[in-house]
Amino acid sequence: MKEKLLALKEEAFALIENTSDKKGLQDVKVKYLGKKGPITEVLRGMGKLSKEERPVIGALANEIRQAIELVIEQKQTKLQEELIQAQLESETIDVTLPGKSIKTGNAHPLTSIIEEIEDLFIGLGFSIAEGPEVEQDYYNFEALNLPKDHPARDMQDSFYITNEILMRTHTSPVQVRAMKKHQGEGPVKIICPGKVYRRDTDDATHSHQFMQIEGLYVDKKVRLSDLKGILTVFAKKMFGEDRDIRLRPSFFPFTEPSVEMDISCFKCGGHGCSVCKHTGWIEILGSGMVHPNVLEMAGFDSTVYSGFAFGMGPERIAMLKYGIDDIRHFYTDDVRFLEQFKRA
Ligand SMILES: [Zn+2]
Numbered sequence: 001m002k003e004k005l006l007a008l009k010e011e012a013f014a015l016i017e018n019t020s021d022k023k024g025l026q027d028v029k030v031k032y033l034g035k036k037g038p039i040t041e042v043l044r045g046m047g048k049l050s051k052e053e054r055p056v057i058g059a060l061a062n063e064i065r066q067a068i069e070l071v072i073e074q075k076q077t078k079l080q081e082e083l084i085q086a087q088l089e090s091e092t093i094d095v096t097l098p099g100k101s102i103k104t105g106n107a108h109p110l111t112s113i114i115e116e117i118e119d120l121f122i123g124l125g126f127s128i129a130e131g132p133e134v135e136q137d138y139y140n141f142e143a144l145n146l147p148k149d150h151p152a153r154d155m156q157d158s159f160y161i162t163n164e165i166l167m168r169t170h171t172s173p174v175q176v177r178a179m180k181k182h183q184g185e186g187p188v189k190i191i192c193p194g195k196v197y198r199r200d201t202d203d204a205t206h207s208h209q210f211m212q213i214e215g216l217y218v219d220k221k222v223r224l225s226d227l228k229g230i231l232t233v234f235a236k237k238m239f240g241e242d243r244d245i246r247l248r249p250s251f252f253p254f255t256e257p258s259v260e261m262d263i264s265c266f267k268c269g270g271h272g273c274s275v276c277k278h279t280g281w282i283e284i285l286g287s288g289m290v291h292p293n294v295l296e297m298a299g300f301d302s303t304v305y306s307g308f309a310f311g312m313g314p315e316r317i318a319m320l321k322y323g324i325d326d327i328r329h330f331y332t333d334d335v336r337f338l339e340q341f342k343r344a
Helices: 002-016 022-034 038-048 051-088 109-123 151-156 172-181 224-239 291-296 314-321 335-340
Strands: 134-136 165-166 190-195 209-220 245-254 256-264 279-288 304-310
Touching: 002 022, 002 038, 002 051, 022 038, 022 051, 038 314, 051 190, 109 190, 109 209, 109 224, 109 314, 109 335, 151 245, 172 190, 172 209, 172 291, 209 224, 209 314, 224 245, 224 256, 224 279, 224 304, 224 314, 245 279, 256 304, 279 291, 279 314, 304 314
Parallel strands: none
Antiparallel strands: 134 165, 190 209, 209 304, 245 256, 256 279, 279 304
């Protein structure tokens, strides 16, 4: 029996030596050390041995079992090392090759412009207000002095969901909501940036969805000269310190008086060029003193409170500032266009 065990050992060792992969080692392990293996078989037959022989053969069997286990383990480690070595040799890195650059994104030009305008007005004491894009007819039109049959509604045809619910056509309903929240107590000093929707045919200067930023300041004794002062600061910060502004009479149902604000052309300095259509001035935004009806509907006493409001399109500002010729560039997600606005 002793010889049989020793022979098994030799046989196993030889097999292990000749094995060159993990799978083969596993097979040897199962074959010699498994429950149905020859060593277990020998141990089972120990009952036939004499009392003196039993511990000697038992000890030898265990010894051989351990020896085989050890040799398998050593072989396993050796195979692993060989594998790593082979990998290292096959995957050598050429450190002189040019590296792969990591692609980074950048803020969308509209986001940048909006953040720039937000920062500017926050610096002037305004806070940011937001409201729903799916809006009630009341907030979008009626509370802004645009009753159901008002002809000025034609200028802002929208996408209606029901007769009373629509996609907002401007961010002005946010102003109404903010004023109502104040329950007749000023000051209200907000800017509202956001998406708006109009039933327009898309072309180089029109889009059915675009951005607006509106501002509102309601308090006691707010005057048109305050509006002019704020707009002058805005023009100089956005388009250069030597910008002048001018106000032209205009009409909006929700302001009285209403004005359009132009800036002196930043390209030609007022001499006339293609940017300013040879007038020396560029139209930037619409504004005016909040109509007393709008104040009253929002719960403010119009004999005590007054205010101004203005609204502009970030797309237009960005197009002017960056010389972009088509509003559709902002929405088509062309990386070649967007990557031009990467900040260094
Ligand atoms: Zn010009």
